[in-house]
Amino acid sequence: MATHVLDGHGHHHEGHDDHHGPPPPWLQRGPLRRGGWLKALWTTPLSFGLATAFICGLRALTNWDPVWDLEVLLVGWTVVVPFGFLYGLGAFDYWLYFVTGRKTLPEDHSGHGADSWKDYFRVNTDHKVIGVQYAVTTFFFFLVAGLLALFLRAELAEPGSQFVDSNTFNGFTSSHATIMIFLFIVPVFAGMGNYVIPLMIGAADMAYPKLNALSFWLLPIAGLMMLASFIVPGGAFNAGWTNYPPLAEHVQVGNLLFQMGVQWAGASSILTALNFIVTIITMRAPGMTFWRMPLLVWANFTTSMLVVLATPFIAGSQFLLTFDRVLHTNFFVPEGGGYVVGYQHIFWFYSHPAVYIMLLPGFGIISEVLAVFARKPVFGYRLMALSLVGILILGFSVWAHHMFVAGMAPWLRIPMMVTTLLIAVPTGIKIFSWLATIWDGRIHMRAPMYWALGFISMFVIGGLSGIFLGSVPIDQHASDTYFVVAHIHYVLFGGSVFTIFAGAYYWFPKMTGRMYNERLAKLHFWLTFVAFNVTFFVQHYIGLDGMPRRVADYDPVYADWNLVSSLGSFVLGAAQLIFIYNVIVSWRSGAKAPANPWRAMTIEWQLPSPPPKYNFDEVPRVVGGPYEYGIPGARHVILEGGSELSTTPEPARVGAH
């Protein structure tokens, strides 16, 4: 079919070959002065030394005692050293040249794309490379935080104290939650979005590729800070991931590494979200109206709004704690007139929307997967998109339901309860519309579909237990018990993590160019599904019956159920190794993936697997909705030289290998 490429939209066309020309000036330097790991190897310790010398020197000069104060130094290090590292890595090179008025290349592609594995370990501006960087990094932290959870369950397998004391136990619970949230679930969606959003909207890259590269490198910094808290005197931060003062201000110095680590993780997600918003608004291919965007793009659009609006609040809450501790302010110090409950308001004003930050991108994935594998349009597409917006808006009006028993103004309980319960409505719309999407379909039970359907049932349980916790009277009983632990895991594991696996299997062929092993993927699903329910369902019961959360020791009457839960968790942990094995082996030697193994209509599947370095040779032209399955001749996109899209089956279908 002849296609007409619109002019004026292809700002990425020029300069495709620039990277064959001379490298930009900041790369024409000796290996120790050129951005990269060698340079970081000396700039990082140098920044550490400078920060230490500055703080200790200043304290010595002004007669502060002691000169070596670990609290102050930790804050100094966690602020300065990341900049030293990022500078060494070359994350700022272009900008430094630019702002100092030196010569830069107008179209610089020196940092774009991966020709060898080494290119994944540098500052890289290719959204596809960054997507993979995110995915690998975040799954590493998923395993770390999962391992921490297994230690917890081992300790809880029987009452009394077996392996760890309560200091270590509290450190494990706090870092398990924190790492899962800030280093896995939130950023893994940023990684998936990074990979697929530009492809899905027909863009060559993200709007700000250099900012995108920087966003990624902030993430391992945050992760290392949180892990480093295990080696500072006193042990890991242990006041819970919620980090409520005054406890948080009394515990050991390791807590500062949480407070400062969150800043870097938060900065990473804010910058990525800004990038997503600008990319989605300004870089859609001709014809890609908002009402033709895949729901995954809608989901990341709304999620990014939440991130940008809400994340500054947790950053602020942790800064205020740090100020109290290091600058001796009294924000949350009751003896100094501080208001303890105020912290909780600020914290939850982020941390409740954060639950939607961890869910909405997954909702998007589920819509993609269900439509493709049921071979049907998404039911009620517009209402699905609007319900995301509904959750975005309502999501900001429910935070205090975490505080029904916290001692906040009593009148506030009722309105917060009403909004909390009402948010079940847009969520319900999504569930019912998904069911209607698979109704009357032609359902292909491939691995992503297993995870998507598993998600629906598990998330419904998590949503319904949320109605219990949203009701003030029931919450007065169930708050702060294992019922809450069960609820949050049905929402964030049965919810978010199931969607992550659906997405991981769905886009694995696109990202790696290889097919995963279908049989192992299904084994992974079934073991996870069963073990997940064994682990967490019983926790509803022990919580309602009287077991509080965050305890290393408990009433022996709950011994049996805790043992069941622990055994379930060990199987759950082991099942994830199947996933890791499947990914590694398939990535190395899986069957070659065709461009479009799922016969999907969205744009990323019309490109080769993996897509070429600069995504599109010509600007794609969008001519219809993204899910027009079953409509003869319907098309979503017209691509010059791309594989033929529509719903015509691939000649060679790839099965389990």
Added chain:
Amino acid sequence: MRKKSIIQLLILAVGIGAAAFVISFIGIPWLPKVGSEQGERIDTVYVLASVISLVIFAIVAAASLYAIFKFRAKPDDEEDGKPTHGHTGLEVVWTLIPTLLVTGIAVWSGVVVVKNDRLPADHMVVEVTAAQFAWSFTYPDLNITTGELVLPVDEPVELQLRSNDVIHSFWVPEWRQKQDAVPGILTTYRITPNREGTFAVICTELCGLGHAVMRSQTRVLPQAEYDQWVAEQQAAVDGGGDNLGKAAFVNNGCGSCHVLADANGTGTTGPNLDEALVGQTPDAVRESIVAPSAVVTEGYPDNVMPKTYDTLSQDELDALVDYLVKTTSG
């Protein structure tokens, strides 16, 4: 065809719903037996939410299971499904019905909250003080301070909660309510216990290393037994009037973590003093009070006992050591 599939779906939904009902209301006693008027009201909301949840879960589970089996494609089936884009009527239905259901739960919950917050004007008051990691209860009108909460049955009471250090939370599962004790502010907990018995008082807000063992108990007694208990307590306090050491033990809430028969101490968080102090020198006892980490009794975790008792006055401390040594020496 269409009618048949709807009937099949209905049968499936009813089956799943019935199974869920059995598990929820017959198989497992999900909640401990209720012991307060407020708790009985709360349980009505719980039952309402459970019924609604089970129906919704049954519908979703039935629809997805039915779809998976009924609409599954044959291995080489390359056809697409029916291109339905939506159905306004259905979308209105599944927006409106959940709205009505959650509004119903919200209204009922609101009614219960308002009723539970209301107590008759002449209710009892007990001051509850939380500290790492013990509860102490003061009866302001009776001049009693104890480590366990003792209440007469069917008597409305307002607990006034304060915290000396970090946030704690007061929970009695049988009463179905909890409330945080927050440093710097006063919070209240209104309850009318209507079942006699001994129930656990559990701290449910992470408060530090001893959080798991921050427990006490509440005893709900018939009025006569309660009056008798009050008399005994007042005698003990009066008896401690010329015994400064015993008064120090009682007033500092030591009995909420330690057993000491002479002063009615019943706590099990820390060592049983009737046993642990036998044969201890006064210096060793003093050290255990002001520097609890110096010697930690085998089987008990370190860093649980507050390290703040070195602020007791010298007279009080001397008297307390003297009292403890004498009481446990024979």
